Amino acid sequence: MITRPSPPAPVTQPTSVKPTLLNTVFSYAEILSLLQGQDDEWLFSRAKLATELEFNQQVYLRGIVEFSNHCRNHCHYCGLRTENRQVTRYRLSNEEILNAVDSIAELGLGTVVLQSGDDFNYSGNRISTLITEIKRHHNLAITLSLGDRKHQELEKWREAGADRYLLKMETFDRALFAQCRPKANFDERIARLNYLKSLGYQTGSGIIVDLPGMTDAILARDIQHLSELQLDMLACGPFIAHHQTPFTTSPNGSALKSHRVSAILRLMNPGANIPATSSLDALDKGAREQALKRGCNVIMPSFTPTKVSGDYSIYPGKNQQQHPAAERLNQVCQQIQRHGLIPSFSRGDSKRTQYVSRH
Numbered sequence: 603m604i605t606r607p608s609p610p611a612p613v614t615q616p617t618s619v620k621p622t623l624l625n626t627v628f629s630y631a632e633i634l635s636l637l638q639g640q641d642d643e644w645l646f647s648r649a650k651l652a653t654e655l656e657f658n659q660q661v662y663l664r665g666i667v668e669f670s671n672h673c674r675n676h677c678h679y680c681g682l683r684t685e686n687r688q689v690t691r692y693r694l695s696n697e698e699i700l701n702a703v704d705s706i707a708e709l710g711l712g713t714v715v716l717q718s719g720d721d722f723n724y725s726g727n728r729i730s731t732l733i734t735e736i737k738r739h740h741n742l743a744i745t746l747s748l749g750d751r752k753h754q755e756l757e758k759w760r761e762a763g764a765d766r767y768l769l770k771m772e773t774f775d776r777a778l779f780a781q782c783r784p785k786a787n788f789d790e791r792i793a794r795l796n797y798l799k800s801l802g803y804q805t806g807s808g809i810i811v812d813l814p815g816m817t818d819a820i821l822a823r824d825i826q827h828l829s830e831l832q833l834d835m836l837a838c839g840p841f842i843a844h845h846q847t848p849f850t851t852s853p854n855g856s857a858l859k860s861h862r863v864s865a866i867l868r869l870m871n872p873g874a875n876i877p878a879t880s881s882l883d884a885l886d887k888g889a890r891e892q893a894l895k896r897g898c899n900v901i902m903p904s905f906t907p908t909k910v911s912g913d914y915s916i917y918p919g920k921n922q923q924q925h926p927a928a929e930r931l932n933q934v935c936q937q938i939q940r941h942g943l944i945p946s947f948s949r950g951d952s953k954r955t956q957y958v959s960r961h
Contacts, residue, residue: 656953661944662899665714670694673718679782681915696728699732705905711947713949717747743949745768775816795807809821809828832954833874842884861892864876877902878900
């Protein structure tokens with residue numbers, strides 16, 4: 603049984619502290635210095651305090667349903683790339699998706715994340731139907747992460763009640779983007795992010811830390827570009843080499859550097875939701891928990907049915923736990939509480955801008 607905590611008492615800090623921590627503007631040189639570990643103690647302590655001030659020690663919980671691992675893309679870093687013939691492909695039916703969403707609602711979570719590869723087998727109308735059904739039966743915020751879809755579809759889903767959309771760039775360096783995401787269009791993806799914002803979605807993007815070919819200089823500029831977009835959700839996780847991709851022999855990224863990125867992003871984007879990604883634990887056990895003390899304020903336990911969850915292998919080690927959903931959620935809550943933080947079952951809307959749900 604999940605024990606839901608009482609609402610927290612406000613975090614009290616001297617009024618002079620908050621303005622010095624929030625909306626920090628770092629120069630490129632300062633970001634580069636912090637990425638290279640020049641002052642980790644200062645960076646992590648400030649990010650921890652800023653997160654506690656902004657979110658009152660709460661960690662937002664989202665239930666994620668990865669309903670298809672089919673993907674038309676050719677990304678060199680991802681195990682779901684269309685050229686990978688070794689992965690067992692799956693697609694969940696509407697009924698299976700809605701059953702997973704029912705489990706999320708029954709356990710009291712306030713947000714469901716629907717994620718897939720770029721799979722156009724799920725038409726715009728079909729996704730709209732799913733959104734409508736979820737909103738009809740549950741008081742849940744809906745986050746979509748479905749890749750590069752048509753503007754008309756994005757508009758239709760927003761009208762149906764979708765609240766948020768995550769579209770990761772992975773890098774804002776054009777040359778590296780082309781190297782890692784062949785056949786993808788950089789300018790169209792940026793334009794799509796701006797269009798999502800114009801539709802009223804709480805919009806998110808993110809980067810992969812230590813992608814093959816990524817230097818600290820590129821990463822510093824990526825942090826600047828990501829912050830300039832003024833997004834509601836920011837994601838950063840370490841690169842993990844997948845043996846069924848062209849990057850199979852590339853070295854894995856650094857959990858510590860990912861922590862530095864999340865801490866810098868927190869200070870530059872105080873109201874944004876920043877997840878502690880599962881890739882951190884796949885790389886270094888305990889690294890996801892540690893991220894909660896270094897700028898992150900969201901955890902997204904998977905509610906993908908166990909019969910297929912292991913096949914959502916965007917990187918090795920993804921979705922390896924086969925425990926029941928309630929047990930996994932309990933484990934996550936215990937991890938959060940170990941650090942003196944409070945699991946939040948609320949919608950957890952972005953604090954960046956005043957937000958009004960369509961439904």
